[in-house]
Amino acid sequence: MQYQRGRWSRVIEFLIEWLIRISGISAILFVFGIFFFVFKEGAGFLVTKWKPIEFFTSVEWYPTSLSNKRYGILAIIAGSASVTLLAMMIAIPFSLGAAVFISEFCAPKLKEVLKVLIEFLAAIPSVVWGFIGLMIMNPLIIKIFNAPIGLNVLNGGIILALMSIPIIVSISEDALKAVPDSYREAAIALGVTKWQMIYRVLIPAAKNGLLAGGLLGVGRSIGETMAVLLATGHAVQIPNGPLDSVRTLTATIAAELGETEQGADHWQVLFIIGIFLFSITFVINLIAYLVVKGIRIQAGDS
Amino acid sequence: MHPFQETIHSKSRQRKETYIKGLFCCMTIAIIIPLILIIGYMLHEASPVLSADFLLKAPERGMKAGGIWPALLGTIYLVMMSLVVAAPIGVMAAIYLNEYAGDNWLTRTVNLAVINLAGVPSIVHALFGLGAFVLFAGMGKSILAASLTLAVMTLPVIITSTKESLAAVPMAFREACWNVGATKWQTIRRVVIPNSISGMLTGFILEVSRAAGETAPIMFTGAVFYKAVEEGNLFAYNLTDQCMALSMHLFTISTQVPGVPEAIPFATAIVLLGTVLVINAFSIAFRIYLRSRKRW
């Protein structure tokens, strides 16, 4: 039985399928677009006046000086690095512990509740986290550590850790869940305890996914803006300890862009920092993606 | 000795086991408890000021008193606009990835791009929005430019959740449709999409929650320190206007305005946090409801 589908409906179908294809590649277009437009704003300075060695190795960041403008971001990089490092040192152990608990030890009902709570944790906006850092952690740190100021690496590190934990837990839990039950059963059949099974069999089997989770946590921390803007203080310096104030790459852009004139040198340099940030997170995400793909190839072979 | 009798060794191993379980449990709780304490403290500090008036009135006396109505309205505009743009593109992109894309380098690149887009720092999104929408496209700082920036930022959320809900539809349904001569699009339109709507809606709700909380992308593309708007008027903003926004407002009154009584920033934070958490709770409840209503 052949009826004639209206010519019209076939044309519409053709158009819709092309619209779908274009939307499909839109993600690629947007990623390129982001790189292009950020690069475009900073391109002028990049091509003519940029001194890469001084840029990356000098701690002297004086973009607003009237007589001697200097654009060294080493101290700012140190700011980002120190806060991220501290955040990961806190977040990774806790995340791993929570992921193992949820995946291996938890009763199903409690599992649902915990996963919901972690989703809530993930939903908290970054400016609210920054606010918590400013109004709650700040006085707390001053009181506990007798510090002169509570807006520092420690504050930012704790806040960033709390922000990164949900994503690391979520990916780690997926990675543990993906390990076939046959591994667990085989280990238990050999008479090992649950902990030994987790430590010797499960975690090594899931290591790719766990690594990817950690990497994405790092990416999240480096890219975080509002929370660190509010919580780490405003000092452009290499920190001597966790109680020192710092400025991150993200906070520098956010704090200073509003003060610059469109097209000015300072403006362009901030965009260049943006390119730098984008490149870092791009590489981290790429590595995490390849690491995860590594799992899939392994699983396919077995 | 009986072969299966418990030895000293096995007893101590079991004790170790219980400790380890307890340790992991504590670690999990350690993440949650501080949060509950913090929120409780914030509620306490905010209580003097929280009321319906707070939501419906404009700031007064240089933000040192009054309410947050313009910011609340601004956030609603921004979020709705961003959803209107991101939803169709995101859904269609997900349909492409799940239904049309072959196993080739292009598909792998698109998947990589989605992951990367999700990982772009929010300030870089702000720079992009500034360069592309405000300047290049000539929109100027406006609700339009800010919404588009938010749309690009939240696109991965919609793509990912839509893709999951499409993939949950069993392949057998598609094959049955192709067997009777339906085209790919007919199959998608009549069987796949109607059975994935729920997952898509969950994605939309998630998008709204993320867009409402973002500050950096709107800071330089359309959100502004102060704007006088008529109280209680839902149509007070134009797309070409700049606007106040809840997230931006929290930032502003916490850092840019001296002498604000502490209750006001706390209350703003609670409103923002509460809004986002309620939206998320909605999405979770919706998901649970859907699971009980399975159609196959």
Add this chain to the structure above:
Amino acid sequence: MEPKIEISSLRVKYGSKEALKGISFQIRKNEILGIIGPAQSGKTTLLKVINRTIEHEPGVELNGMVSIDGVDIFKMRDVHALRRRVGMVAPLPVGLPLSIYENVAFAPRTGGMNNKAKLDIIVERCLTQAALWDEVKDRLHTLGTKLSGGQQQRLTIARALSHDPEILCLDEFSIAIDPVTTMRIEEVLKELRSSMTIILVTNLVQQARRLADRTAFILNGELVELAETNLVFSDQAVDQRTKDYVGGIFG
């Protein structure tokens, strides 16, 4: 007499695995052709080639020719029209997540027909032919996925009949359903033979013996034997492998 379907040197490869190694035969109009053989011998692949759903499988290589009424199916521009000429019943019952009515109306609707009165007639006719009408006529608007396995398989047959196919392919249709329903469907097939050509792939050799006019034995992608059913199942089978399979020595 021109054959309904002609298959010439059909070779199908999935990557490095050859599912069909160059088979050739003809299917006559209005016959029931049984196809028997152990699992993974290429029987399902053959059916997927006939309605060209093989094209949805990734990485498939095709050689050779298949023609229906003398026309090469791979040269037909409208593959969907081809699929409407071929009804397909898969091993696992599939009720689409639509109402029972819409399940059967799906093919006519996507083919371009939306007249309610005509659709009503088609739905009743096909459900009756599939021996399902009496059980569902009072609940046509309930979900097709909520029916039992046996009912869903009959619903699939109703769906397959709804686009008036000239050829009906059944791929191990009785695997997941109870014997009573199987019997009922076998009766249906006997009635349908007069109006269409039926290809019955089955893992139950006795089913081929009951229903098929001729039977083909396919093993490891090759056509071992094709003859009148009673010959295939007797001492006069040409190939020893046929006798062994039919006799249950392997399978």
